[in-house]
Amino acid sequence: MPSTLSLTVNGRSVSAPAEPGERLSRFLRERLGLTGLKEGCCEGECGACTVLLDGEPVNSCLVLALQAEGCEVVTVEGLSGDGLGDLQAMFIERGAVQCGYCTPGMLVAAEGLLRNNPEPTDAETRSALAGNICRCTGFQTIIDAVVATAAARGQAGDAA
Amino acid sequence: MSGPGFAAPASIAELGDVLTAAPRPLRLIAGGTDVLVAGRALPASGTLVDLTRIAAMRGIAVDARYLRIGACTPVAALCREAQVRALLPALADAAAQCGSVQIRNRATIGGNIANAAPAADLVPVLHAAAATLRILTTGGTIADAPIGEYLPDASGAILDVVIPLDPAWNRSGFAKLGPRREVTIARLNIAICAGFDGTRFGKVRIFAGAVAPRPRRLARVEAALAGRALDAATLRAFADALADEVNEATRGRASNAYKRRAVIGVGMDALAKTVGMDCDAHPFAGFSP
Numbered sequence: 279m280p281s282t283l284s285l286t287v288n289g290r291s292v293s294a295p296a297e298p299g300e301r302l303s304r305f306l307r308e309r310l311g312l313t314g315l316k317e318g319c320c321e322g323e324c325g326a327c328t329v330l331l332d333g334e335p336v337n338s339c340l341v342l343a344l345q346a347e348g349c350e351v352v353t354v355e356g357l358s359g360d361g362l363g364d365l366q367a368m369f370i371e372r373g374a375v376q377c378g379y380c381t382p383g384m385l386v387a388a389e390g391l392l393r394n395n396p397e398p399t400d401a402e403t404r405s406a407l408a409g410n411i412c413r414c415t416g417f418q419t420i421i422d423a424v425v426a427t428a429a430a431r432g433q434a435g436d437a438a
Numbered sequence: 439m440s441g442p443g444f445a446a447p448a449s450i451a452e453l454g455d456v457l458t459a460a461p462r463p464l465r466l467i468a469g470g471t472d473v474l475v476a477g478r479a480l481p482a483s484g485t486l487v488d489l490t491r492i493a494a495m496r497g498i499a500v501d502a503r504y505l506r507i508g509a510c511t512p513v514a515a516l517c518r519e520a521q522v523r524a525l526l527p528a529l530a531d532a533a534a535q536c537g538s539v540q541i542r543n544r545a546t547i548g549g550n551i552a553n554a555a556p557a558a559d560l561v562p563v564l565h566a567a568a569a570t571l572r573i574l575t576t577g578g579t580i581a582d583a584p585i586g587e588y589l590p591d592a593s594g595a596i597l598d599v600v601i602p603l604d605p606a607w608n609r610s611g612f613a614k615l616g617p618r619r620e621v622t623i624a625r626l627n628i629a630i631c632a633g634f635d636g637t638r639f640g641k642v643r644i645f646a647g648a649v650a651p652r653p654r655r656l657a658r659v660e661a662a663l664a665g666r667a668l669d670a671a672t673l674r675a676f677a678d679a680l681a682d683e684v685n686e687a688t689r690g691r692a693s694n695a696y697k698r699r700a701v702i703g704v705g706m707d708a709l710a711k712t713v714g715m716d717c718d719a720h721p722f723a724g725f726s727p
Contacts, residue, residue: 279440298444299480320476322541323621334514334543340474341544342467344444345488387539408620409538 285346287312288356296343303327305343306353314354314382318411325410328383328390329353335390337409354382357389365389365427372423376414384410388424396435397428442481446488450574453492453595458578460485466595468510469544471537472553487595495548495597498522503603509548509596513537513560516547525603526567528610528629531711532559535614538621548596551588554652555623561585562629562645562653563612564599572598606641609634611712615704624648625693626684626701628708632663639663639672649687649697656683659705668713670721673706677725680705 280295287310294309301320306312306329318324320339327338330352338351357363362370365385375381384407391398391406398406403424404417412420445460447453457464463484467473473480480486489495495510500521507516516522516533523530536542536550536559550560551571569585575594582600583593610631616622627647633640642660645653662675685698706725710717 279443281444298442298486301474322471322475322537325538325540328540331543335540336544337471337540339476340470340541342444342470342474342486342488344446345467345470345490347446390539405620406539409540 281344283343283347285348286350288352298342298344300343301339302329302331302341302343302346302351303338305346306338306351312353312355315386316379316382318379318383322409323411324380324383325387325407326380326383328386328410330356330386330390330393333390333393335387335406335409352386352389354385357385364430365392365424368423368427368430369420372419372426374415374419374423376412380410380412380414384412384420388420388427391424392428392431397432398425400425440483442483443485444488445485446491448491450492450494450597453487453489454574454578456485456487457574457576457594460487464576466552468546468549469512471541471545472549472555489548489595500525500603505601505603507547507599507601509551509598510546511548512543513545513547513550514539514542516560517542526563526601526610527711528563528566528612528631528708529560529601531612532563532614532627532629535559535612535620535622541621547599551585551596551599552590554590556651557624557627557648558653559612559614559624559627559647562627562647563610564601565645565653565655566629566631566643567601567607567610568631568643570600570602571596572600606633607631607643609712609714611708611710613704613707613711615700626697626704628680628701628704629653630708630712632712634668634713638667639665646684646687646701649684649701654683654687656680658683663709668721670725673709673721673725676705676709677702 283296284293316326318326322337322340329338445456447456463481466487468489496508499506513533513536550558573594612629614624614627630644632642642663644656644659659679662679666672680701684701688694688697
C-alpha cells in the first residue's frame, strides 16, 4: 500500500504517494519527474543517482523513498537557478562532459564537497568523487572543473 | 500481492512493539547500502522496518570504561569523530576506507555487523576490540552478546556497539587490500588491538577479514607478537605466522596463492599503524616478505 511522502525537494515542499519498497531515485524520477538524476547500477557503485539528503551526498538508489520523510533533498535540477549554476558552467568550459550520464551525479557530489569544504585539494576532490564513475572522459577534466569552481567561488567571496 | 508494509518507529520502545507484533517476515533497514542493492529482492510481504528515525540509536558516547556507538551511527561519523580516532584509530581507519562518501554518509556500524559480509571492514576491528552488542530481541527483551556470538538472522536489532576501554590495550591498527584504492571491497583486511609501550608488545588480538565466512582470529600471529620486543626477529615470526594461518584458512580456494603472500604486506601495514611507525622506518625498513 502506498503512503503519502512529504519532503522538501529543491527548496519546494512536495507530497506524493510512495510504495514501501520504492527507492528514492525512482520516486524523484517517476513521481516528481526529476529525470536529471540517473539510475546507473542500483548498487551504490556508480554515483549517477547522487542527491544531497539533508546536505550530504548519498546514493538515492540506496535510500527508501519513505526514509526521506521530512528531509531536504537537492537534485541536479536544484543546482541551477535561472540558468546554469557556476559548477555546471565550469563543467562545460573544462570539457568535463561527454555522454553526460554520470554528470548529474558528479555535479551533486561535487556540490556536496564544496559546501562542506570550500577549498578542497586535488586529493580531497578525487576522494570525494571516488564514488562517481565516468566511462567516457576520464576524470581529469572533471577534477579540474571542480577545483576551478572552488577557486572562482573563493575569489568571488574575497571580492565581496 | 500488496507488498510489504512499512514501519518507522521513533523510539526503542516503539521498535520493541514492531519487532514483537508486526507482520512477518521483518526486514530491518538503516542506511540501506546493503539491503537495497539491486538483485537482492525485498520481501513480497511482511514489514520493512526503518531504524533511522530512532535518535537513541545514533551517536557516540565515551565514559571511563566504554566507547558506546549507536548502531545507526553512520560510518562517516566514525571517521570524523575525534574520540573514535583517539581511542580506537583502527575503527576510524576502517570507516574511512569503507565505500564512497555517498556510502559512508548512509551506511551504519550496526548494518555492517548485521549484513555480515565476509569482507566487512568494521567487523574485524570490533572483534579485535572485544566489542559487545546490545540487542533488542524479536521477543522485545534487551540482551548483551559478545560480537563473536552474534547471529545475524536470529538476533533481533542491534541497538549499540559497546567497546571496552582498557589502558592495557592502548594501540590499534587496520589495513586493507582491495582491487582499487577507494570504493573497494576488501580482498583481505587485518585488524590489530594491542598493548605497546614503545619497544615491547603486551597483549595482542588480531583478526583477519575476507579469509573465511566470519572474521578469523589469528592466534599464532598474536603469539608471535605478545610479550616480544619490536625487532626484526619478531617481524619475521609475525610474517611467517600470518602466511601460515591465512594459508590454512584459504586452503583449496583459488585465492589461496595470492592471499597467503599478500597478507604479509597487509599485516605489516596494520602493524606499522599499530605501533605508530612508517612502513619505511626501522625495523620495518628493508623487511622483505
